Amino acid sequence: MAADAGLGPARRALAARRRPVLPAAGRDRADPGCAGAQPGLPPAGGAQPRRRAAGAEHAGHRRRGRRGGRSLHLPGRREADPGLPPRRGALDRAGPPVPGLSPVLLRTVRPLRPGCDGLGGPVDVLLDGGRVRAVGAGLDPGGAEVVECDGRALLPGLWDHHVHMAQWALARRRLDVSGARSAADAVALVARRMATAPPAAGEVLVGFGFRDALWPDEAHRSLLDPVTGDTPVVLVSGDLHQGWLNGAALARFGHDGHPTGRIRESEFFAVVSPALQDAPTEAIDGFVADAVTAASARGVVGVVDFEAPWSLPDWRRRIAGGTTGLRVEASVWPDHLDDALATGLRTGDVVEGTGGLLTAGPLKVITDGSLNTRTAYCYDPYPAPPENPLEHPCGLLLVPPDRLAPLLARAHAGGLTAALHAIGDHANTLVLDAFAATGARGRVEHAQLLTGDDVPRFAGLGLVASVQPEHALDDRDVADRLWAGRTDRAFAFASLHRAGARLALGSDAPVAPLDPWIALAAAVHRTADDRDRWHPEQEIDRATALGASFGVVDGATAAVTVGARADLVLTEADPTTCAPAVLRAMPVAGTLVGGRWTHRSGGLRVHRRVAGPTGPGLLEEVALPSGPLTVLRPADPDVVAFEPVPGPGGSEELHPPHWARPWPSGRALAHAVDEAGPGWLAGRRVLELGCGLGLPSLAAARTGAGTVLATDRSAAAVAWVAASARRCGLTVGTAAVPFDRAGDGGARWDLVLAADVLYGVAAADALGTLLPRVTAPGGQVWLADPGRPETPRWLAAAREVWTVTTRPLPGGVALHVLRRP
Numbered sequence: 116m117a118a119d120a121g122l123g124p125a126r127r128a129l130a131a132r133r134r135p136v137l138p139a140a141g142r143d144r145a146d147p148g149c150a151g152a153q154p155g156l157p158p159a160g161g162a163q164p165r166r167r168a169a170g171a172e173h174a175g176h177r178r179r180g181r182r183g184g185r186s187l188h189l190p191g192r193r194e195a196d197p198g199l200p201p202r203r204g205a206l207d208r209a210g211p212p213v214p215g216l217s218p219v220l221l222r223t224v225r226p227l228r229p230g231c232d233g234l235g236g237p238v239d240v241l242l243d244g245g246r247v248r249a250v251g252a253g254l255d256p257g258g259a260e261v262v263e264c265d266g267r268a269l270l271p272g273l274w275d276h277h278v279h280m281a282q283w284a285l286a287r288r289r290l291d292v293s294g295a296r297s298a299a300d301a302v303a304l305v306a307r308r309m310a311t312a313p314p315a316a317g318e319v320l321v322g323f324g325f326r327d328a329l330w331p332d333e334a335h336r337s338l339l340d341p342v343t344g345d346t347p348v349v350l351v352s353g354d355l356h357q358g359w360l361n362g363a364a365l366a367r368f369g370h371d372g373h374p375t376g377r378i379r380e381s382e383f384f385a386v387v388s389p390a391l392q393d394a395p396t397e398a399i400d401g402f403v404a405d406a407v408t409a410a411s412a413r414g415v416v417g418v419v420d421f422e423a424p425w426s427l428p429d430w431r432r433r434i435a436g437g438t439t440g441l442r443v444e445a446s447v448w449p450d451h452l453d454d455a456l457a458t459g460l461r462t463g464d465v466v467e468g469t470g471g472l473l474t475a476g477p478l479k480v481i482t483d484g485s486l487n488t489r490t491a492y493c494y495d496p497y498p499a500p501p502e503n504p505l506e507h508p509c510g511l512l513l514v515p516p517d518r519l520a521p522l523l524a525r526a527h528a529g530g531l532t533a534a535l536h537a538i539g540d541h542a543n544t545l546v547l548d549a550f551a552a553t554g555a556r557g558r559v560e561h562a563q564l565l566t567g568d569d570v571p572r573f574a575g576l577g578l579v580a581s582v583q584p585e586h587a588l589d590d591r592d593v594a595d596r597l598w599a600g601r602t603d604r605a606f607a608f609a610s611l612h613r614a615g616a617r618l619a620l621g622s623d624a625p626v627a628p629l630d631p632w633i634a635l636a637a638a639v640h641r642t643a644d645d646r647d648r649w650h651p652e653q654e655i656d657r658a659t660a661l662g663a664s665f666g667v668v669d670g671a672t673a674a675v676t677v678g679a680r681a682d683l684v685l686t687e688a689d690p691t692t693c694a695p696a697v698l699r700a701m702p703v704a705g706t707l708v709g710g711r712w713t714h715r716s717g718g719l720r721v722h723r724r725v726a727g728p729t730g731p732g733l734l735e736e737v738a739l740p741s742g743p744l745t746v747l748r749p750a751d752p753d754v755v756a757f758e759p760v761p762g763p764g765g766s767e768e769l770h771p772p773h774w775a776r777p778w779p780s781g782r783a784l785a786h787a788v789d790e791a792g793p794g795w796l797a798g799r800r801v802l803e804l805g806c807g808l809g810l811p812s813l814a815a816a817r818t819g820a821g822t823v824l825a826t827d828r829s830a831a832a833v834a835w836v837a838a839s840a841r842r843c844g845l846t847v848g849t850a851a852v853p854f855d856r857a858g859d860g861g862a863r864w865d866l867v868l869a870a871d872v873l874y875g876v877a878a879a880d881a882l883g884t885l886l887p888r889v890t891a892p893g894g895q896v897w898l899a900d901p902g903r904p905e906t907p908r909w910l911a912a913a914r915e916v917w918t919v920t921t922r923p924l925p926g927g928v929a930l931h932v933l934r935r936p
């Protein structure tokens with residue numbers, strides 16, 4: 116299927132209303148836009164020069180090995196000076212931060228090997244200036260934001276090489292009826308939506324995606340009317356060539372009295388389809404921004420947008436308005452070819468003022484129809500009953516060779532490549548002929564049915580086969596019927612690959628979802644359910660499919676190598692080995708475009724080097740339910756010196772800097788406090804004992820506690836807590852006092868927090884004495900504990916004074932809540 120045929124007129128009509136009409140030259144629909152590949156056309160001016168990283172593959176400082184678990188140092192025993200010289204060199208070398216874009220160190224990733232045949236590493240990857248600057252073990256972060264990736268896979272960011280972005284943005288808001296296996300199914304989906312989330316008065320309920328070629332029953336207006344009443348309802352077919360309307364919608368769109376409610380082809384394109392897209396520019400831009408965010412969350416860094424008639428001005432406006440999550444190659448259709456040529460931009464040229472995000476794409480020409488509508492232009496006729504012959508038995512050729520060749524020649528002369536939509540085998544022959552005759556460069560969109568003779572011509576002509584593997588799965592039954600006896604050369608990805616053609620995978624969204632993992636999975640495993648794989652001999656291997664899902668930069672397929680553009684995606688599973696179902700639904704941990712995060716899951720821990728109160732610090736984002744909390748901590752706990760702190764009876768002891776690490780119990784307790792939220796904490800007085808870095812105190816202050824006091828026997832520790840609070844704009848009081856003096860002021864607290872403090876008999880006993888003195892009547896003690904040996908005995912004693920309840924927290928930590936009986 117192809118969305119193009121239905122989109123052209125609709126978008127053209129919309130665009131004509133939305134912007135001044137520029138002199139239109141073309142007679143045919145064509146869309147420029149894709150630049151995933153620009154074979155043969157080196158970018159003219161405007162392309163960004165490739166910058167080589169200076170410190171390529173440098174080894175950097177080795178991190179010290181001592182990063183393991185907590186070692187129990189006995190108070191009073193001084194450990195040998197850790198002896199690491201302060202890493203001032205590294206800090207200084209980073210220099211002033213680049214405005215708006217900090218360097219990023221991806222710690223411990225497994226990068227996809229350049230051949231896409233497996234993962235390397237684990238290594239660190241340093242990004243700066245929008246490029247990969249260094250790849251190696253133990254890289255020095257300098258002033259970079261450090262992201263702990265814990266061995267996740269790192270690959271070039273994914274491209275969807277064929278989308279209709281505004282259509283997709285609208286479609287993803289609509290009722291999905293693609294799963295309907297009958298007209299009755301579709302009606303049931305509409306009825307459910309009417310019952311649960313009916314449209315506002317006057318609005319049209321739009322459903323999208325039905326495929327009725329194999330339905331056992333007939334779609335008809337009379338099925339919809341009983342469940343929809345006065346609400347206009349339009350269901351749009353998955354190939355966008357027809358609408359199924361209820362009575363209210365027929366009346367609204369000038370088809371009152373229509374016998375069936377099925378409005379097809381030109382009748383549909385003339386009024387109904389444009390009306391459904393008739394939203395104000397700002398509204399569409401908002402929908403597109405949402406769709407871009409969703410694409411980023413799937414690891415997409417770029418799209419080739421075939422939206423008609425010319426999406427380049429739309430994208431310039433959207434990027435200026437802050438929609439900066441994707442690179443976009445914007446195609447132009449023939450009726451705006453003159454406008455595109457007048458800009459002087461050649462395919463692949465970067466549009467100024469877009470931060471390198473927007474490039475001019477190819478000329479798009481739709482030369483035939485689609486399979487489902489029996490309009491794809493084929494050598495052999497479609498099956499049809501003799502009593503009901505097809506008007507065009509072999510499909511429809513929309514742009515014959517004598518019109519196509521001059522169009523291509525004009526684009527070629529102006530530096531534009533061409534993207535020619537061809538689905539039937541005869542249409543494919545003709546577009547290949549046109550490329551051969553004119554010397555034009557570019558790509559064939561869809562290439563769904565090919566003769567054996569045409570397969571090798573793609574490589575011979577240097578053309579990209581831009582294919583949408585998910586269509587093979589969506590259309591397998593239709594193809595088995597309408598292309599019976601020919602399906603061995605349908606969606607022939609393996610044949611094309613073996614013949615040397617370069618493949619580019621895409622979705623043709625909204626025809627299939629804008630999600631490259633779906634396309635990847637369909638290309639390597641031709642079933643998405645429990646059915647047999649459809650023509651598995653045409654599956655391609657994962658390395659090929661991955662390579663066909665990346666962008667092309669500086670003439671080469673993107674890869675994770677020094678100097679490469681930092682368009683990257685971090686995945687939770689290894690795409691070269693995971694099960695097909697995992698590949699299809701690949702969990703994405705993070706996405707970067709030009710070294711800038713466009714998506715980052717809470718699973719990635721982030722920190723950044725800054726100056727701290729007693730030495731180099733790290734700003735670390737701690738993921739909490741209501742949002743990340745930024746905490747400041749010593750950059751390297753291993754080099755924080757012991758410090759003298761007050762001991763029992765006025766003595767002084769040297770204590771190891773346990774406080775300098777964020778321990779799991781502190782994180783878990785902060786999580787619990789955050790989850791309790793203002794509902795419980797608002798206005799309460801909160802005391803933290805043995806606060807260390809003070810995560811729970813900071814979380815309590817953020818969630819609206821009235822007064823928060825963070826205490827620790829280490830003066831250095833509370834200095835860091837105070838610094839964190841200042842950075843976050845939170846009010847947290849601090850005091851350097853040991854347990855046995857924390858109650859000296861006589862204050863009482865509604866909530867007493869303590870994380871992992873039962874690590875010695877003396878500390879446990881001091882705490883047991885202290886808690887009843889500092890807890891207000893009706894107050895609670897929240898004790899987070901990772902299961903220290905002392906804990907059971909301590910809790911047993913505590914139960915003589917308190918009612919204790921216990922619940923699990925994240926990270927294997929238990930929360931013991933103590934209340935006065």
Ligand SMILES: [Zn+2]
Binds near residue numbers: 117118119278279
């Ligand atoms: Zn399309």
